[in-house]
Amino acid sequence: MLEIKDLHASINGKEILKGVNLTIRAGEIHAIMGPNGAGKSTLAWVLSGNPAVEVTHGEIIFNGKNLLEMSPEDRSREGIFLSFQYPVEIPGVSMVNFMRTAVNEQRKYKNLEPLSAADFLRLMREKKELVEMDNKLTSRSVNEGFSGGEKKRNEIFQMAMLEPKLAILDETDSGLDIDALRIVANGVNKLKRPDNATLVITHYQRLLDYIIPDFVHVFYDGRIVKTGDKNLALELEEKGYDWIKKEVETPVEQ
């Protein structure tokens, strides 16, 4: 589904990603862990096409298409969804209006008719239940006045609405209490299908108790330095990132 080859990228001229290689197949859940500043979020931005990041080298193939040539909106329409670490507030734009525009844009891309108001509201109701989202929230402006936890839950709600092929969860667990964490993780698990994939970016092992990854990658200094199964996350939690730093840096010194 997704193939990243030797990806280099920089922000404001500073190289952040220094040769990332990663392959994700349909049906898989991948987790990326790593210390602050390793470049995890930058990877999420490159995949979603944030113009703040400049790709200097490498290739990304998504379902047979060259992802780097696509506009951010087309990437979304092709099925890439980013759950933002810091969801953006859009005052005055109601969640209903925002979601209806988004859903219908996605449908237009697939040559489908826009959803009728009734069908759309039914879809909203169904997906809201999935993430146990309060009715109040969807009648408000996009993320405006939402608590940290509500914003994250709103991201998962949008993901449920748009049914992406590849969902990227960027630190979706940060700022969540344990109940919210469970609800969010449940939502993600319920949306899991054999034909879609999930990339979970996180600091802590905690979220991976609920969303069980097939692969765990450790990110350090702009690269994936270690890959393993879910046990790697546990090991990392136990030994800390210093362990990785040592392991990565020692050979260089020799």
Add this chain to the structure above:
Amino acid sequence: MSEDIINQVTQGEYKYGFTTDIDTEVFPMGLNEEIIRLISVKKNEPEWLLDFRIKSYRHWLTMKMPTWAHLEIPPIDFQKISYFAAPRKKSPKSMDEVDPEILKTFDKLGIPLEEQKALSGMAVDAVMDSISVKTTFKENLAELGIIFCSFSEAVQHHPDLVQKYLGSVVPYSDNFFATLNSAVFSDGSFVYIPKGVRCPMELSTYFRINASNTGQFERTLIVADEDSYVSYLEGCTAPMRDENQLHAAIVEIVALKNAEVKYSTVQNWYPGDKEGKGGIYNFVTKRGICKGENSKISWTQVETGSAITWKYPSCILQGDNSSAEFYSVAVTNHFQQADTGTKMIHLGKNTRSHILSKGISAGFGQNSYRGLVRVSKNADNARNFSQCDSLLLGDKCGAHTFPYMDVNNDTAIVEHEATTSKISEDQIFYCNQRGISTEDAVGLIVNGYAREVINKLPMEFAVEAQKLLQITLEGSVG
């Protein structure tokens, strides 16, 4: 990125820029008493009206163009303008027949003048250049005692009402442009709602400038008698021309005891091209008086057109317990300039006013809010709440706020809030990531920003206004 988007978004095209090829009678350029007499004769006006015009003209000669607005106004040569232009009637025998070309023009503007095609629940007075060409549903309304006709017709058939109220809200000596209008005004609409009548349809006037090198000086007078209600809409467009054209109108509203008047405008005069060439100079005086107790006047305006807008729809709250509202969205793109706002003059006790102004600036546009809240000595318990928001798209435009408060009564409560915001790249990217294009994202955000005001418009107009906002700002974010 911002550069690109700004360029994209500011490329919106003006859809109403066509001209109609009709036989038009145009007065020679220039302004003098002779021209004024000619207008008066043309309209078969009574003596007192001619006197009003002449008195205004003589006063105007003593006045200077105001310079206090935050506008750069190129010099206007008032002798290079024609003060009267009217489509010539083809067959004088059939008064109600309208030239098919004119019908076509209004059809093209989305304002069908045949009653069977008209929007349900809306009566229209169509004004082209200096005269009213057709008023629909006049007879149906007359059954309720409602008078809805062109101003010229009102002068002929209801001279007492016109004489009683003309200049009663905006005196002939009010300001430079109002005084000019009082001297040369051509046509406009007249509305009278009798006691206890709730007008069952939206009344609307559509102003169209067609002739070149002419000014449009329309005059609208709305009188709502006791316990009556009316909702009135005004729309306007003009052809694209390289020269600037002057538009100086007056609207007067009188609301008597328990009466309510809602006045909505979607102003879309030709704004000039991307380099700032051409466009309408829009100098308008609009004022209402809440004369009776419990009366209410509400102004809603969506200002997207004109090269220069100078306009302050105001209210005098004279009756006790009367209330007034001003809701405004003003957009300036390319080289457009707007200095707009309101005046709320509290005279009566327990009077309330609410001001909500939303400015949007893009391109090189300059947008100013100018508002006055005055509470007089006897206006016990007056309340005002003002909110002025500015939204900036790009970094070459400007937003300015000039609120004035003059409070002379200790029991008054006057509040003012102001915000300035920009559409951020983060917001755009967030929308993009959900599959929404930048263009649509800007439309969504701008309409969201203006929603509170748009919601005050009657339905058909609200939809139109939303589209208009999007078109006006096509191509403008940063």
